[in-house]
Amino acid sequence: MSILSEQLTGFFLDYWPHIALILSLAISIPTAIHAAMNKKEVRAAIGWVGVIILSPFAGSILYLIVGINRVRHSQITELRDTHIKEYVSYSSPPVTDLEKTFSAPFSSLQILGDRISHFQLxxxxxxxxxxxxxxxxxxxxxxxxxxxxxxxxxxxxxxxxxxxxxxxxxxxxxxxxxxxxxxxxxxxxxxxxxxxxxxxxxxxxxxxxxxxxxxxxxxxxxxxxxxxxxxxxxxxxxxxxxxxxxxxxxxxxxxxxxxxxxxxxxxxxxxxxxxxxxxxxxxxxxxxxxxxxxxxxxxxxxxxxxxxxxxxPARCIRSGPDRFLASTHSMLQGAFAIATKHIRIQSPYFLPDQVLMGALTTAARRGVRVDIVIPKHNNLRLVNAAMMAQIDQIIESGCHVWLDTGPFNHSKLITIDGQWSYVGSSNLDPRSLRLNFEIDIEIYCHNTAQKIEGLIDSCIASSENLTLESLAQQPYKKRLMNRVVWLASPYL
Structure with a gap:
């Protein structure tokens, strides 16, 4: 046995680089293929494939632990698809006459909600x-x-x-x-x-x-x-x-x-x-x-x-890393697209991706007034740093960003043209839009929208207007640190 052990030890010492290479390829190639085939965002796919290839063992283990959404695809979505119609019974019919009290674009927003949510308005x-x-x-x-x-x-x-x-x-x-x-x-x-x-x-x-x-x-x-x-x-x-x-x-x-x-x-x-x-x-x-x-x-x-x-009229919009992935993202993209007069947003963590940012900046360039209220003193310093790193892209397009100088405000409020409101648990950040299970409600009501607008406007009245000039006056060290933190924003 000692001779065999010595031979095996000698073989391993002579050929360990080749063994490590074969093992790394055996682990990393299937894992990278899985990431490329299952990730829906190209940036996420590129990121995971890069991590796996550059660090085959550690990257593959990390992907297996946190990169695979194995939780709800096979369980809760099947349950919802099978039983949702049996569970919810109504005494009132779905809304079909929005155009009588709301401007025409909101009928198209209702259709969007019909196709995104399993619930009817x-x-x-x-x-x-x-x-x-x-x-x-x-x-x-x-x-x-x-x-x-x-x-x-x-x-x-x-x-x-x-x-x-x-x-x-x-x-x-x-x-x-x-x-x-x-x-x-x-x-x-x-x-x-x-x-x-x-x-x-x-x-x-x-x-x-x-x-x-x-x-x-x-x-x-x-x-x-x-x-x-x-x-x-x-x-x-x-x-x-x-x-x-x-x-x-x-x-x-x-x-x-x-x-x-x-x-x-x-x-x-x-x-x-x-x-x-x-x-x-x-x-x-x-x-x-x-x-x-x-x-x-x-x-x-x-x-x-x-x-x-x-x-x-109102309805729930569920979102989360299951079959309802990007529900809120899609609803907000549609809502920003139909706005003709005013978009008001209040969010403690405002880190929209490039798609939502594009929808907001395009609305501003179309002449829509866009007001965004965020806390001046955030309870999450890293999130605040990431917010400051990309907020200039919003301001450059003509959106108005306000730093609320009052107590920290955790509200998540959105109104469109004083007619439609979107309220609930979702922040405008990657975690809420991609990773968290959230619940929001779209509300078609002038009075409710006006009440929410009043809350947002009262915050604006005591807020500081954030400008490109004030951002440029920040020390270079601070701006650099903000950009470094911003690189990790999908995981904050």
Whole structure:
């Protein structure tokens, strides 16, 4: 045996470069072919193929871990295609007469939504705009306290802080009344507070699950959630009758009483009407994907609404790294294309790709007024640096960029021509547009659009206008650092 071992050792020492080359080719060629055949964006395909070829072993392992979307293609999309029509039942017909109250281009936008979303545009929805945690959390807690049979709550971040404990206590009381409660929190977002709130919920017997808490590798010390794919959705549905969604996570930093009257800002929305069914369908599929528990339509959805006036058309737009990839991207591209007067955008993380940037800059060159509000003091420094690195391309075309000097504003708001609004959880950055599971709602309503415009305009009134001159005055070292960070913007 010793002679054989010596011969094998000698063979390996003599030919190890050849062995390494053969192994690297055996690993890297199939992996690079997979990346080239499956990546839909040429930049992503080129990037992955380059990494794999230049570093065959490390690059291939990295691609196998974070480069392949193996999560939803074979599971949740099949579930949605099979059951979506069975799960959602309406008492109201789809909207077919938009041209009576909206300008002609919005009918084409409706057609775009019909082809992007599995949900139809439905009238009969009552919408309330809720500003900051001071308005949103009391309304949400009141709905939970009045729940009679069901509560479905989904959030990216659900902190175990003073406001988080108020939600936990309200959920515990609801369950004690016999209400069925389900809570879904993202596996990354739950880590924002310690100890994480899901432990507290489970101690009280609340059915709680973590979205995407999937182990990548069997080795215990390498186990971690699939951190690159996150559920960024924020949904609360009570009795299948009233729903809340928008940008609000559950955190005390958005409450005046816990921040010495200097809370961070955000905008949330309450809904009654058919769009609640669409939100419930979204939650139910995410819950079943995570837990394998099917939530029955008859129990979790209301059959009859007493929806107050005014009632308006609305629909959910889901997006995420599954069959709904680029849904929001396509909706916004279409919306920017039909604008004739005014585009207003408020986003904490404004990093549109070249396609959306082109749609905005083209609109500005067509004579459309484009106002974009971003925070002056961002809570994510790297994202802010990347934003500053490409914002000049927006300004050069005639778009107006405003730095909000007030408290950090987490709102995600878009309006077109004072008629159409797009609200929800999506930021205008690569993570929201490509990697996160998001939920947004398009709203055809003049009054709602005007309320949102008022919120954006009030921020503009106290903002600083960002100009090419002010960007050029930044120190060269800062501008260089911004560009370096910008190179990593798809992964921020």
């Amino acid at each position: 439905r009238s009969g929805n009552h919408i309330q705009v809720l500003v900051s945690g001071d308005e949103s959390y009391p309304a949400m807690l009141e709905a939970i306290e009045s729940a009679e049979h069901s509560i479905a709550l989904q959030s990216y971040i659900f902190d175990n802080d003073r406001i988080g404990k108020q939600f936990v206590d309200a959920l515990v009381r609801a369950q004690a009344r016999g209400v069925q409660v389900r809570v879904l929190i993202d596996a990354i977002g739950v880590k924002y507070s310690h100890p994480p709130v899901h432990r507290l919920l489970r101690q009280h017997g609340i059915r709680c699950a973590l979205f995407m808490s999937i182990s990548l590798l069997p080795t215990s010390f390498l186990r971690s959630p699939y951190a690159n794919l996150r559920s960024h959705r924020k949904i609360l549905i009570v009795d299948g009758r009233i729903a809340f969604t928008g940008g609000m996570n559950i955190r005390e930093g958005f409450c005046s009483q816990y921040t010495n009257n200097h809370p961070a800002q955000d905008t949330h929305f309450s809904f009654e009407g058919p769009v609640v069914l669409q939100l419930m369908s979204t939650f139910a599929h995410d819950w079943e994907f995570t837990t394998n528990e099917n939530l029955s339509y008859d129990f979790w959805c209301a059959c009859v609404w007493k929806t107050p006036e005014p009632q308006v």
